[in-house]
Ligand SMILES: Nc1ncnc2c1ncn2[C@@H]1O[C@H](COP(=O)(O)OP(=O)(O)OP(=O)(O)O)[C@@H](O)[C@H]1O
């Protein structure tokens with residue numbers, strides 16, 4: 033795997049948490065999942081990625097955590113990353129606290145550290161439990177603790193709340209928002225849930241036919257609540273973009289805005305049109321197979 | 327948490343809401359700082375058993391599942407079912423024994439075909455008092471144990487190899503599947519040609535027979551581990567040997583233990599075969615002698631020893647399961 037640093041002279045490559053993707057392409061056999069996909073995430077920025085089922089969101093996430101490689105394109109991510117998957121994926125044969133420190137070196141895998149991380153998600157008393165005894169929401173919180181204990185500069189969330197009931201999901205939203213505010217990693221949240229995206233993210237991007245078809249700043253004050261004209265407007269735009277809209281008239285209006293497909297970040301509420309796209313900030317890089325962009 | 331009431335068909339004074347419903351749970355947020363506004367899931371306390379059965383009102387179709395706490399002073403766990411369950415286990419053997427004793431006493435079962443239970447007990451006593459049984463058992467168990475150990479080692483290593491690596495699978499699995507189909511008794515001539523008729527031959531036969539159950543189960547158990555789990559472990563930095571040792575082997579352990587149980591059973595089976603073919607000592611030798619003397623009381627006493635061996639294997643594996651698999655729900659049925 034080659035590493036390329038495009039940092040301006042004198043700039044120190046830091047593990048800032050920034051993500052930089054240009055022209056990423058990935059196909060499985062004849063199926064092109066990603067075609068010329070671009071995405072930037074600024075350090076500490078919370079980006080939600082929406083897209084229809086099968087649009088390649090999970091594939092993108094796997095690429096970012098090196099479970100897959102891009103066919104070609106530039107991908108730079110911080111080396112300190114961690115993931116929460118759609119399922120908790122806890123190891124059934126390990127107690128909860130051992131799951132939290134899974135794969136860490138002996139020095140870092142202390143019980144005290146695990147308990148501290150569990151306390152952050154409100155599960156300190158469950159350190160000695162077996163995963164099978166946890167509820168779905170508890171298991172997912174353990175998965176969150178497991179991700180956070182690694183102090184990631186980039187946190188990847190693949191529909192982590194999709195399997196939870198509505199009430200637990202609301203609690204998880206609050207927890208994630210709070211933990212992200214405290215630890216300040218860059219976050220890429222993959223989700224089907226438009227409301228969730230708008231509630232949590234600084235920016236919302238839509239993945240459609242292999243590329244980013246929309247990139248909108250969520251310019252709403254925090255803490256956010258559902259409803260309100262701005263919320264609804266953004267919601268409708270996103271729905272139409274994903275292709276859920278049943279109103280045939282709504283589609284072209286949005287499509288106009290988003291042509292050409294590789295539009296620069298598009299502020300939907302045009303108050304601060306300048307989105308932070310730090311092309312210059314370069315972390316310690318991981319560049320899976322780099323080839324010429326087409 | 328909202329207060330729920332459980333529908334009951336009769337306003338019985340015994341009917342109460344389920345424990346926990348509407349009552350603030352003691353586990354709620356006690357260990358969670360107020361700033362972390364996540365209420366931990368309410369853990370429902372175990373509903374105490376009671377003697378009030380579920381009743382159904384056929385007219386309304388309402389099924390009453392209410393339960394009440396048992397009166398104070400009585401043990402909370404049910405005692406009777408456990409005793410009953412134990413009794414059920416020995417019921418069938420006892421019935422068979424009673425029928426046998428009755429048949430022998432009335433002369434319905436001739437002693438030439440089947441000796442009476444007391445005669446068999448006497449034969450058993452004779453085997454013990456003359457130390458024949460103890461000697462034979464120690465020799466036989468050593469043979470079975472050594473053969474089993476070799477078989478397990480080979481089966482485990484091969485099973486892990488084919489389970490863990492595609493190359494290993496391509497190299498080994500189809501060969502193993504072919505050799506597995508050869509009945510181990512059919513291999514005896516070859517083993518005699520190779521190892522003669524001494525101890526080595528017996529152990530080799532037992533080892534050969536023991537390889538396959540553990541191999542098949544280990545291979546299947548490793549392959550059955552959720553690839554998503556392995557994927558997650560990789561992301562979190564668990565790789566190579568550590569991944570195998572800390573994740574794959576523990577999670578394949580239930581299947582490996584099933585294989586162990588089968589292999590142990592097969593080791594006894596192969597032991598008998600090995601000892602009856604050519605032996606001057608061991609359990610199989612005693613059985614062969616008894617057969618030549620037409621002593622069905624001795625044969626039965628020795629067969630009983632085999633069943634006890636089977637029982638011990640079962641107990642041993644259960645014990646292993648309890649110590650090695652604390653993370654698994656053990657109770658599936660009722
Ligand atoms: N290993 C693979 N081999 C072949 N095809 C794959 C593989 N992984 C994903 N795909 C295909 O790539 C496409 C995108 O899959 P992906 O899992 O990324 O979708 P997604 O956007 O996460 O969908 P969902 O929202 O339903 O989770 C799908 O059509 C899927 O069938």
Ligand SMILES: [Mg+2]
Nearest residue numbers: 089090091190
């Ligand atoms: Mg997915």
